[in-house]
Amino acid sequence: MTTNDARRGKTILIGASEAGKTTLIQTLSHQAGTAAKTMTVAHRFNFIDTPGEYIEHRSFYKALIVTAADADRIGLVLACGCDDCWIPPAFAASFAKPVFGIVTKADLARERSVWEAAREPLRRAGADPVFVLSAWSGQGLAGLAAYLGLPAPDGRALPAGEPLPAGRAVGAADRAAVGLRGGDDG
Numbered sequence: 287m288t289t290n291d292a293r294r295g296k297t298i299l300i301g302a303s304e305a306g307k308t309t310l311i312q313t314l315s316h317q318a319g320t321a322a323k324t325m326t327v328a329h330r331f332n333f334i335d336t337p338g339e340y341i342e343h344r345s346f347y348k349a350l351i352v353t354a355a356d357a358d359r360i361g362l363v364l365a366c367g368c369d370d371c372w373i374p375p376a377f378a379a380s381f382a383k384p385v386f387g388i389v390t391k392a393d394l395a396r397e398r399s400v401w402e403a404a405r406e407p408l409r410r411a412g413a414d415p416v417f418v419l420s421a422w423s424g425q426g427l428a429g430l431a432a433y434l435g436l437p438a439p440d441g442r443a444l445p446a447g448e449p450l451p452a453g454r455a456v457g458a459a460d461r462a463a464v465g466l467r468g469g470d471d472g
């Protein structure tokens with residue numbers, strides 16, 4: 287670990303499947319490519335990436351808390367316009383470390399009211415500050431990068447008119463891979 291790495295510290299990202307955690311890590315780490323489904327906890331650059339299932343099922347909470355011991359701060363991630371955000375109120379109190387929030391996919395909603403609505407579950411969880419951004423358009427990334435002590439990335443701005451990549455379906459095979467047997471155990 288270099289001196290710079292030590293100063294920046296490690297950030298663990300926690301949030302539902304498809305929230306955009308891995309894509310955001312790739313973008314902040316200046317890595318090209320498309321994010322594959324995260325199957326297990328992964329250390330990537332200054333980040334600890336977690337599978338969405340870890341917040342979607344209470345039985346994984348302990349694993350999240352133990353894993354967060356290796357991090358200096360916790361980022362709770364939620365996609366703009368999500369129907370079920372999975373982030374419980376006061377969740378930040380589970381960690382004796384700074385907890386901040388990230389609303390991703392801001393490019394999917396132009397209205398400020400949608401962004402504000404997405405901030406609410408994060409605020410209720412105890413996250414502060416809360417950043418609103420899009421890894422694809424690049425909007426809002428500079429603020430988060432500055433907070434984390436990282437160089438500002440360009441985002442992944444797509445050529446005008448090109449559709450955004452479709453989201454992946456999260457299926458039974460994904461659930462099995464992270465150790466879930468079937469129905470919701472939360």
Ligand SMILES: Nc1nc2c(ncn2[C@@H]2O[C@H](COP(=O)(O)OP(=O)(O)OP(=O)(O)O)[C@@H](O)[C@H]2O)c(=O)[nH]1
Pocket residue numbers: 301302303304305306307308309310321322323324325336337338339390391392393394419420421422423450451452453454456
């Ligand atoms: N429109 C839009 N789509 C995004 C953005 N960030 C990620 N996505 C898409 O959202 C989907 C899920 O992204 P991931 O980064 O794999 O999500 P994740 O939170 O790591 O998901 P798990 O690994 O399943 O927990 C992918 O299809 C991404 O291309 C964004 O800022 N805007």
Ligand SMILES: [Mg+2]
Pocket residue numbers: 307308309321322323324335336337338
């Ligand atoms: Mg992922």
